[in-house]
Structures are given as C-alpha cells and as structure tokens.
Amino acid sequence: MSNLKIAKKLCNFLIEDAKEDLSLVGNLADLSGFDFHEQVVELVLSQFKEAYGGLWVGGGSHPYSRSY
Secondary structure: OOOOEOOOEEEEEEEOOOOOOOHHHHHHHHHHOOOOOHHHHHHHHHHHHHHHOOEEEEEEEOOEHHHO
16 A cells, blocks of 8 residues: 555644754854844743743644555
C-alpha cells in the first residue's frame, strides 16, 4: 500500500507550557544586519503567556494514507 498524502491543513494551538527559542531569530537578525532585542521580545512573550495562559503555536498537519 502506498503512503500518499491525503490532506494538508494549517493549524495552531494554545500551548500552556510552550518554550520559545529565539536563537534562530537572533542569528537571522545578525546575518541581516538588523537589531534584535531579545530581552524585549522575551518580555512581550511572557506578558502574552500570562494574559492568555500560553503561547499560540502554528504549524501544519499532513495526514498520510498509511496512518489510517
């Protein structure tokens, strides 16, 4: 039986204990010559987490025929 992708769906979730990793953003900012203020971003994210009970995390779902 082949393993065909049968759908593609964008999705997001509120994750209560999500951990942000800003290293990629910081590295891209450095390479691009932009100022990136990690402490400011961390402050905004922590305030968002407190207000909403977590962070919205986005991604995609790609179910395949073999998974059913």
